[in-house]
Amino acid sequence: MNRIVVTGMGVISAIGHSVQENHAALVSGKTGIIKGGGNFPSRYAGLLPFGEVLINTDELKIKLNVTQPGVTRTTLLALHAFNEAIADAGLTVDELSAHDTALVGATTVGGMCLTDELYANTHGDTENIEYVKSFDYASVNLFIQNRYNITGVVNTMNTACSSSANAIMYGCRLIKTGLASRVIVGGADSLAKFTVNGFNALRILSDEACTPFDQNRKGLNLGEGAAFLVLEKESDAAGKKIYAQVSGYGNANDAYHPSSLSPEGDGPYLAMKSALDSAGLKPADIDFINAHGTGTENNDEVESRAMLNLFGTLPNFASTKGFTGHTLGAASAIEAVYSVLNIDRQELYPNLNFSQPIADIGLQPVLDHRPAAITHVMSNSFGFGGNCTSLVFSKP
Amino acid sequence: MMFYIHKAACISPQQTFGDIDIEQLHLSVDNKLYAIEPKYPHFNGNALRRMSKSTRMGSGAALPLLADEAKPDGIIIGTQVSGMEENGKFLNQIIEYNEDMLTPGSFVQGTPNTISSQIALINNNKNYNLTHVHRGLAFENAVIDAAMLINENPGHTYLLGGVDEISANNYTLDTLGGWFKKEACQNDELYNSTTNGSLSGEGATMFTVSGSKTGALAKLTAITTIHSTDTVIVRERIKSFISQNLPNGEKIDLLLSGENGDARTLPFYLACETLLDNQVPVARFKHMCGEYPTASSFALWLASNFLGNGLNVPQHMLKKQGDFNGVKNILIYNTHKMGQHSCVLVSLVE
Structure with a gap:
């Protein structure tokens, strides 16, 4: 069987602008969640904590040599991570434009980060007309596609907070069915x-740094960022650094409520179960779970119960949302990079800000950075609309 | 990779839902082709009020396909920005109330995966669920997703759909972007127009698809997507798509062309026509459904019904007359905003 392996990674988040910087922060337990970063215009910018990428949009444009009009911050973050990933994997210009190279990206904000400009545009004011072409989700990947002349399958998906887990799953399936190499x-x-206003109106934003899996958690912090991974067939990756293998994925729907999970956690359970099945693994084979762990009342309790139902006795687990905040459409991809680092570096990273287990559940996440023998990592992502996806990464 | 289309339902600006009658062309209003929506008797009033238009149309079109079958093994939807109207409401709230005291309803309903998740709720369906949003290829990517799943699990059945809505927001944005006509133009005169831009449209089309041939309406034989703004490259790609996928000794018997009255996209459609024999009839559909990012799903509904449901090609669709006896292979060619193109080959089930 031709395994699908990770040969390159790129990430930009509140804890660093490269894989190396992100890794250093994970090791040292340094959070990226702060108040008052000031790169996005909102009355909440200085009031609530966010996982901001501390580089402003104009600086990003210069750094990335982007001179075209109408390129949004979402696209710039994506390009930043994309560039790092393809350089890491050593993909050539010809490989990028080959018919069997695919690009699958996810976003939930896309061009809608330009809330004010969009508002002006949709009311017929032409002042910000450069952004009328980039208001949708696809604009992010279409920009990358044009920049690198990608001619294979190009796709964008939006399943809320599980979007990029689905992008990773979809990419694997493109390789398995031969639609991409x-x-x-x-x-x-x-x-x-x-x-920010959407989650605030739902009253699930915490006014302090989020505390995933803690009894006294108050909600999530929103973050921003991007991550891309290069996946190749093992047979094509000879001579390359192989970080990990993508060994399983599972997608399920909770079919319960538009914006919260069922008390029983059917969707999360089924996503984790089918990811294990597709990897051909038993629950006891999993050494570590990078949990969705947003820090909301609903998610952390339901996720805990679903993990307990499936695993009985849990392996080590942690949420990295305390480092980056919840980066929505980027979250699963960023956490995929962290899961791969768990395997590549044979170590665990802490779940920040935890002090007391949830009553009746009593689960305690990993609290410190430490070496560990890691063969299989599961990464969970659960979104609005009940869209749940779990991935399994394994030692190559 | 291929699959069979078993059921198809479509809520569109024409009489395509319930009693189908596409002979009589319903006319556009102010350059827009609004969907003719049913009364949705199966949804209760509160649920209906909360749904965005795309969720309403998508769920409404899905319902008859879910009525008498086992639950589908997955729900796969393509849409560019469904829920844009709800997004617009939330956008307006943010600005007008200066980010204070907002209600989350429109935010939650404005996410595009609301359609697939609403159908999952109605069907109590916990299986595979995915929403593709890749603009003018959102539906095509959903088709590829379904084809891959059926390739992996030939016995499974999937609900596959394409949905987009006209909202004040996207209509204004795409008008500013030059994609809709600025002068008045009625849909029965669309193809006589020589200016840029098309008419705005919307709709929800749903299919049940599987690897099983028995009782199928049509076979989706092949699909490809093309990214280019060069007519020469696009023509070559369509040509190789046809030669690679058409069975030996067979020909394209009907072209369903996405021609949309936009002077800029016309060269692509003309280039496609030159690949076919002179006798091959050409039918157009955008005067029926308008231009929208997942309009190719409307064309797939037409093709399925022409091949498997005895539906006749109405005169108002025909650009070029021809022989409709023994139609076996229908080519759908469509481009959205010139950079994204798709070819779909739909065949008779024999």
Whole structure:
């Protein structure tokens, strides 16, 4: 069987602008969640904590040599991570434009990060007309596609907070069915008035740094960032650094409520179960779970119960949302990079800000950075609309 | 990779839902082709009020396909920005109330995966669920997703759909972007127009698809997507798509062309026509459904019904007359905003 392996990674988040910087912060337990970063215009920018990427949009444009009009912050973050991933995998210009190279990206904000400009545009004001072409989700990947002349399958998906897990799954399936030989998969989202106000109206934003899996958790912090992974067939990756293998994926729907999970956690359970089945693994084979762990009342309790139902006795688990905040469409891709680092570096990273287990559940996540023998990691992502996806990464 | 289309339902600006009658062309209003929506008797009033138009149309079109079958093994939807009207409401709230005291309803209903998740709720369906949003290839990517799943699980059945709505927001944005006509133009005169831009349209089309041939309406034989703004490259790609996928000794018997009255996209459609024999009839559909990112799903509904449901090609669709006896292979060629193209080969089930 031709395994699908990770040969390149790129990430930009609140804890660093490269895989190396992200890794250093994970090891040292340094959070990226702060108040008052100031890169996005919102009345909440200085009031609530966010996982902001501390580089402003104009600086990003210069750094990335983007001179075209109408390129959004979401796209710039995506391009930043994409560039790092393809350089890491050593993909050539010819490989990028080959018919069997696919790009599958995810975003939930897309061009809607330009809330004010969009508002002006949709009311017929032509002042910000450069952005009328980039208001949708596809604009992010279409920009990357044009920049690198990608001619294979190009796709964008939006299943809320599980979007980029689905992009990774979809990329694997493109390789398995022969529609692509190599895929660049990931996701990007930028902080936006649009999502900040949406989550705030739902009353699930915490006014302090989030505390995943803690009894006294108060909600999530939104973050921004992007991550891409290069996936190739093992037979094509000879001589390359192989970080990990993508060994399983599972997608299920909770079919319960538009914006919260069922008390029983059917969707999360089924996603994890089918990811294990597709990897041909038993629950006891999993050494570590990178949990969705947003820090909301609903998610952390339901996820805990679903993990307990499936695993009985849980392996080590942690949420990295305390480092980056919840980066929505980028979250699964960023956490995929962290899961791969768990395997590549044979170590665990802490679940920040935890002090007391949830009553009646009593689960305690990993609290420190430490070496560990890791063969299989599961990464969970659960979204609005009940869209749940779990991935399994394994030691190559 | 291929699959069989078993059922098809479509809520469109024409009489395509319930009692089908596409002979009589319903006319556009102010350059827009609004969907003729049913009364949705199966949804309760509160649920209906909360749904965005795309969720309403998508769920409404899906319902008859879910009525008397086992639950589908997955729900796969393509849409560019469904829920844009709801997004617009939320956008307006943010600006007008200066980010204070907002209600989350429109935010939740404005996410595009609301259609697939609403159908999952109605059907209590916990299986595979995915929403593709890749603009003018959102539906095509959903088709590829379904084809891959059926390739992996030939015995499974999937619900596959394409949905987009006209909202004040996207209509204004795409008008500013030059994609809709600025002068008044009625849909029965669309193809006589020589200016840029098309008419705005919307709709929801749903299919049940599987690897099983028995009782199928049509076979989706092949699909490809093309990314280019060069007519020469696009023509070559369509040519190789036809030669690679058409069975030996067979020909394209009907072209369903996405021609949309936009002077800029016309060269692509003309280039496609030059690949076919002179006798091959050409039928157009955008005067029926308008231009929208998942309009190719409307064309697939037409093709399925022409091949498997005895539906006749109405005169108002025909650009070029021809022989409709023994139609076996229908080519759908469509481009959205010139950079994204797709070819779908739909064949008779024999």
